[in-house]
Amino acid sequence: MTDLTLISLNEQSQLIKTKAISPTDLVEAYANKISETESTLNSFITLTLDQAKTKSLQTTKQIASGNYIGPLHGIPVALKDLFDTAGIKTTSGSKIYDARIPNEDSTVASKLNQAGALLLGKLNMHPFAYGPTGENEDYGHMHNPWNPNKLTGGSSGGSGSSVSAGQCTAALGSDTGGSVRIPAALCGIVGFKPSYGKISKYGVTPLSWSLDHPGPLTRTVEDSVLMINAMSGHDPKDPASIATNPISLDFMKSNDISNIRIGVPQEFLENIDPEMSKLIQDAILVLQNLGAEIKTLNFPMHKYSESISNCILMPEASSYHKSILKDIPEQIYEPVRLRLHAGLFISAEQYVTAQRIRQVYIEQLSALFSEVDVLIGPTEPIFAPDILSNSVEINGSKWNTSAALTSLNRPYNISGMPAITVPCGFSSDHLPGGLQIAGKLFDEYTVAKVAYAYQEACQWKTLHPSI
Amino acid sequence: MSFSEEFITICQRYNISEDHDYLNALERHARATMESAKLLEELLLTEQSPATMYRNSEKE
Numbered sequence: 063m064t065d066l067t068l069i070s071l072n073e074q075s076q077l078i079k080t081k082a083i084s085p086t087d088l089v090e091a092y093a094n095k096i097s098e099t100e101s102t103l104n105s106f107i108t109l110t111l112d113q114a115k116t117k118s119l120q121t122t123k124q125i126a127s128g129n130y131i132g133p134l135h136g137i138p139v140a141l142k143d144l145f146d147t148a149g150i151k152t153t154s155g156s157k158i159y160d161a162r163i164p165n166e167d168s169t170v171a172s173k174l175n176q177a178g179a180l181l182l183g184k185l186n187m188h189p190f191a192y193g194p195t196g197e198n199e200d201y202g203h204m205h206n207p208w209n210p211n212k213l214t215g216g217s218s219g220g221s222g223s224s225v226s227a228g229q230c231t232a233a234l235g236s237d238t239g240g241s242v243r244i245p246a247a248l249c250g251i252v253g254f255k256p257s258y259g260k261i262s263k264y265g266v267t268p269l270s271w272s273l274d275h276p277g278p279l280t281r282t283v284e285d286s287v288l289m290i291n292a293m294s295g296h297d298p299k300d301p302a303s304i305a306t307n308p309i310s311l312d313f314m315k316s317n318d319i320s321n322i323r324i325g326v327p328q329e330f331l332e333n334i335d336p337e338m339s340k341l342i343q344d345a346i347l348v349l350q351n352l353g354a355e356i357k358t359l360n361f362p363m364h365k366y367s368e369s370i371s372n373c374i375l376m377p378e379a380s381s382y383h384k385s386i387l388k389d390i391p392e393q394i395y396e397p398v399r400l401r402l403h404a405g406l407f408i409s410a411e412q413y414v415t416a417q418r419i420r421q422v423y424i425e426q427l428s429a430l431f432s433e434v435d436v437l438i439g440p441t442e443p444i445f446a447p448d449i450l451s452n453s454v455e456i457n458g459s460k461w462n463t464s465a466a467l468t469s470l471n472r473p474y475n476i477s478g479m480p481a482i483t484v485p486c487g488f489s490s491d492h493l494p495g496g497l498q499i500a501g502k503l504f505d506e507y508t509v510a511k512v513a514y515a516y517q518e519a520c521q522w523k524t525l526h527p528s529i
Numbered sequence: 530m531s532f533s534e535e536f537i538t539i540c541q542r543y544n545i546s547e548d549h550d551y552l553n554a555l556e557r558h559a560r561a562t563m564e565s566a567k568l569l570e571e572l573l574l575t576e577q578s579p580a581t582m583y584r585n586s587e588k589e
Contacts, residue, residue, distance in 0.1 A: 366568060366569065366572075368565060369565045369566065369568040369569050370569065372562060372565045372566070373565070373566050373569065376562060387543075388543070388544065391545075391547070396551070400551075400554055400555055400558050401558065403543075403545055403555050403558070403559075404555065404558040404559050404561075404562045405562070406539055406543050406545075407535075407536075407539055407559040407562050407563055408562065408563075408566055409566075412566040412569070415569055415570075416566075416569060419569055419572055422572075
């Protein structure tokens, strides 16, 4: 019998629309899965199953009476705990805000609600989204469904583990230096960071206002597109919000990508675990066999990715959290507190310089798109390390774990370009790897087209952790 | 100003009064952060304005 919790949003949606299953069936299935797996994974900070069950009964009646409103109607979702939800605790992953209950929904929570989605709960995360590993001493560390001794990646760690394990259909995360794509890649699912401004940040706890991007984590490419379409649109409450058209689902009509030119920046293939390197080379062959033209490119300014990102992200984060850093520093998780304090050492001149150099960096990255339609590479140089590991070894060199995890994600936060990760195979230890595909600003369609063609050719989506 | 002097000045400015181990760890973080920022100084400013006219003509 099909496990309803592991089929895609798109498939669930068709079953709901044709009344083959009801939203109540789905919520019950997820409640059972959460009950079986949550003690191992620790994906959630707050569960809202009672509200979801009540709303699912109303939704089931609504659909039975012919009032089906669209692909997210009756679909169970969960939100990273930095998206404000009216009347539901929103902590940003810190006990400092354990009693904080917003009066108003974030724009994305409101849009998902309007689309008929059912909220199963608020997901665990790295405190304040300030770290790529999925550690949290306040609410417990997150655990990878493929191996619970391994980290989920972060900062949207609960979003990664919950979708991967079938605790919800889709989750929402936020991505400042990879926080959607990192946990998606390490947990073997799809994570799609759309262009900067496509999804509103209103009601989202900032980490770095000029680098933050909300984005979905799902089991398939088309599911991510359905989520983005439900959440995008101009929001006057977010000054960075931009009016854009929905992404067409026409890419699902064909896997032919013979008119697509794919660039492989060589800088993205340096310092990669050999097994990951093999997965990426195999993925390139698959894309070539699907008809794409593969071009080798260079992006020399990648060597400044970490510096530009640090000099922008760190002072923006320190500025936002200034009050608690001054008044109650001892209550902030120490590794996060160290980063917040270290951000005070970036001068105004260095911050402005980084923002100016950012423009040149974007020009150089954008110029690559005169030769190709998308850029690809590994999402991560490594597979999921052990929880709380401070360093990892890549080809005999020791790397800081956080630096390694964010190294290939930052270019698309700095540039605001859309980037997706799709599963691309497994290590000999059965840990998933991710292929990253990025496109021109607001060209989510081409990114989704290439990702979908690859997904359908390989079918990694059919493999699930045995938790 | 040496790094150590700058470290003490900034800790005093922001009233960072933590224990010895924490300050040692912060010093390591701050040093790494400032070294990261200094990397950007490699790039040359050949146009003073507007902001987007930063160029690295010698290295690109």
